[in-house]
Amino acid sequence: MTPQELVVRMLPAFGGWLALAALTLPGGSPLRGAAVVVFLAAGPGAALVRICGPALRARRAEGPVERRDPHFERHSDLLEGLMLALLLSVGVAMIVATVLIAAHAFSGQRVLLTLTVLTTLAAFCPSLRASPTPRTPKGAAP
Amino acid sequence: MPPSVPPSVPPSVPPSAQPSGLPGAAAARTPRRAVVRFLRASFARVSSSKPRSVAEHVTDLADLPPAWTGRGSAAWPAVPLLAALALWAYAVRHTDVSHLDDFGLVTALHPAFWAGLALLTGGFWFTVRDPERRSAWSFAYVLGLLVMERATQAVLYPTPLYSWAWKHDGVIDHLLTAGGLQTAGQLGDMAVYDQWPGFFAAQAALVRLLGVESASMYMAWWPLVSSLLLLLPLLLIYRTYTEDRRLIWTAVWLFYVANWVGQDYFSPQSVAFALHLGVLAVVLRRYGRSGGRRGQRQAVWTVLITVLIVAIVISHQLTPGMLVVSLLALCLTRRYRGWVPPVTAVVIFLAWCLTAALPFLSAAMPDMIRSVGDVGANVETGYGATPTGTGAIATSWAARLLSGSVLLLALAGVVRQRVLRHRALPLLLLAAAPLPMFAASSYGSEMIFRVLMFMLPGAAFFAAAALLPRVRTLAGDAAARQAGRRGPALGAGRRRFALTLPGRRVAWLPPLVLVAATLAFVPSYSGKDRINYFPPQEVALVHELFDRATAGSLVVAPDRNYPLAYASYWNVDHYWFLEDDKRHVEEILRDPAAVLARDMAAVEPPGRAYVLFTRGQTANSEMNGMLDGAQLAHIRTSVAASPRFALVARNSAGAVYTLRTGS
Known part of the structure; x- marks a missing residue:
């Protein structure tokens, strides 16, 4: 694993622990708000996208009929990753908060702690590999 | 772009060079030469300052590079953008x-706001039309639009807008107080x-986690946040069907200016x-048949x-429900005939409806079944939602x-763009998919607005x-050539498609339409701010009321349009x-104090009736066709003068009275 891959893998979890640490700052503090909002808006989703990424990128996405810009497809995939990181984070935060409130175990710190622990666990999960295509010869490199 | 050069027609191209004006192949040769000459000249100019060949990227006359290619031309979109934002900043300081x-806000806004919005739209149009401009400029303009459209109210008003937003703040307060979910037996309709x-x-x-007192501390900025959330899925949806940046960003722009419905609060x-939209973007990109093995x-x-x-x-x-009908509509195409997404959505939806949401649905089901198929009633906006008065009617018509x-533009696009109609058929289906919901429910007299909002992306x-x-298409281009109607080709043989230019006489029309639509957003979205804005005095008055109201109290008011309701x-x-x-209501008007006192008499101590x-x-009452100001003033005067009531609090925004015990 390269240092860059390690940073990508650990950054979302680090963001969660940073947000937890930021709770010691006074309420309404901009630093506290920034740490919490950035993690809630991107952390859990980014961790999930990293796990699923290789499997998701194994096949090309649907795209325009005309393909003139060689970078267009790559940029679309990048936008897709960003969108998933954002929307999955929002979605997971809503689900975790709902579960805790339905279980009468709700508090802001518990929501953040749960999301941070899930994100940290995700950081230690290996990425899902794409299944080889049927035409891949035996013994070939994946 | 110098003002003397029209946006889409280079000065060296004669009007006859436009494809629509060519009667035959012989006539096409001369303009073609003119275009090729122009291209060579342009290429010579641009290649001196830019490393990439312009000719490689040109797809039609509208893609021709700007005549002004000086050193500062790469950054010229910053000029109208910054000028528009400066005008906006000036306007909000002087409104x-x-x-x-x-x-509402329409007449209150400083004229600089309108000038800024028109300038921003004009700058966007000329920027997005140039294929040499990076998408980052279009993105910057859209951000500018969102700031001017969705952040102006947050900057101008000291308190959050919309009684509904305040209501949602109340729901959050309830969850924080209760620490769990409650039933209809504890909360009534609010369950x-x-x-x-x-x-x-x-x-x-x-x-x-933010450590703030309540959501009202930040909810004024929610329209901007929620609008930004839509940007990525919208871009992805449009990028599935075209590489044309003009089309992608103009569609995004039109979506935002047409989305006046106000569900972004x-x-x-x-x-x-x-x-x-995120689910739709994933399904459109990843569940098509051409994606290979599943x-x-x-x-x-x-x-x-x-x-x-x-x-x-x-x-x-x-x-x-909207998601399910959209996913089912996609299944109508051979390309997306996979049942996994709609079945997943239906199963999850039903699982929730039959468990957590069952109490509400079982109570509401008879009404819901009655409204199925009653399209007329479902489209009606209902009592208390009839625009009344010049301002309300005018802004309502602006929205319509x-x-x-x-x-209508979308319809024109469908009719005119035969190739896109075929290629982007799923988007057409997504635009039509919400229409059957008219037959399903009135959704509290709001179905027509919700259907419109869900139609907008397509x-x-x-x-x-x-x-x-x-x-x-290339085939279409060849067919037109055979029929002798072909316009000037710009290396068409090497390209998969070519774009045609609208006639010169109507070249001014698209930017004019875009500017008009962008300006029309303001009255549509902010025309009822007299109803939706609650000054700090009004918030303080209601706060004072609820500070006094003990458990079991009753608050009576003409309608629910006030903060913290x-x-x-x-x-x-x-x-x-x-x-x-x-x-x-007529009975109350005849003898307000006596009838209201009777209505409020059932409150038992220690609760009080206010x-x-x-x-x-x-x-709200005046502008939505209920009682007028004089009638409401009559009710208030009667209560104020009655010995049955005592004044609790009063300021410039209103007054609170309480029913005396024993009345």
Whole structure:
């Protein structure tokens, strides 16, 4: 694993622990708000996208009929990753908060702690590999 | 771009060079030479300052590079953008919102705002038309648009807008107080929010984590946040069907200016709509037939969209229904005839409806079944929603004209752009998919607005296509050549498609339409701010009321259009008499103090009965065709003069009275 891959893998979890640490700052503090909002808006989703990424990128996405810009497809995939990181984070935060409130175990710190622990666990999960295509010869490199 | 050069027609190209004006192949040769000469000249000019060949990127006359290619030309889009933002900043500093009239923000805004918005739109149009400009400029313009459209109110008003947003703040307060979900036996009608708690639970967590007093501290900025959330899924949806940046960004622009419906405020539907578009973006990109072998790949995608669908289903009642009909509509095409996404959505939706949401649905089911098929009633906006007065009627018509124009443009795009109609058929289906919901329910008299909002992503794409050159396939181009109608080709043999240029006589029309639509957004979106804005005095008055109201108290008011209307709804009851039977309202008008005292008499100590009059209630009643200002003043005067009532608090925004014990 390269240092860059390690940073990508650990950054979302680090963001969660940073947000937890930021709770010691006074309420309404901009630093506290920034740490919490950035993690809630991107952390859990980014961790999930990293796990699923290789499997998701194994096949090309649907795209325009005309393909003139060689970078267009790559940029679309990048936008897709960003969108998933954002929307999955929002979605997971809503689900975790709902579960805790339905279980009468709700508090802001518990929501953040749960999301941070899930994100940290995700950081230690290996990425899902794409299944080889049927035409891949035996013994070939994946 | 110098002012002497029209945006889409280079000065060296004669009018006859335009494809639509060519009667035959012989006539096409001369203009073709002219175009080739122009291209060579342009290439020579541009190549001296830019490393890439312009000719490689040119697809039609509209793609020709600007005549002015000086050193500063790469950054010229910054000029109108910054000037527009400067005008906006000046305007908001010089706008007084303390005396709004029936036109809301429209008449209150400083003229510099309108100039800035027109300049921004013009700058966007000329920027987006140039293929050499990076998408970053279009992105910057769209951000500028969102700031001017969705952040102006947050900057201008000292308190959050919309009684509904304040209501949602009350729901979050309830969750934080109760620490769990409650039933209809404890909350009455308001228990519906505990059965779709996703958004409120997440916001409750956010309030605690930010360490702020309540969501009202930040909810004024929610329209900007929720609009930004839509940007990525919208871009992805449009990028699935075209590489043409003009089409993509013009569609995004039109979507935002046509989305005046006001569901971007602090509400579950604002987030659910973004998640809905996210699911559609994934399905459109990853569930098509041309994606190769399925299996593990699709299983992973299904896990991801399941997370998004669960978040939608636990947050909002209507959005899952819209998602299901949209996914089913996609199944009508051979390309997306996979049943995994709609079945996943239906299963999750039903699972929630048959468990957590069952109490509400079983109570509401008889009414829901009655409204199925009653399209006329479902489209009606209902009592208390009839625009009344010059301002309300004018802004209401502006909104209708804006929506009608965008839908007509979309229709024109569908008719005119035969190739896009074929290639982007799924978007056409997505635009039409919400229409059957008219037959399903009135959704509290709001179905027509919700259907419009869910139609917009698809409709905006074709509306943008109506404003841009026609897309032709290579085969279509060859057929036109055979028929002798072919225009000047620019290396058509090497390209998959070519775009045609609108006639010179109408070249001014698309930017004019875009500017008009962008300006029309303001009255459509902010024309009722006299109703939706609650000055700090009004907030303070209601705060004072609820500071006094003990458990078991009753708050009576003409209508529910005031801030904190649902504060402490779990232990303070409410009665809004204009929502009562019309005969009872007439009875109140005949003898206000006596009838209201009778209505409020059932409150048992230690609870007290209060009656609240505020300016927001008056504005809402007047502008929505209920009682007029004089009638409401008569009621208030009668209560104030009656010995049955005692004054509790009063300021410039209204007054609170309490029913004396023993009255």
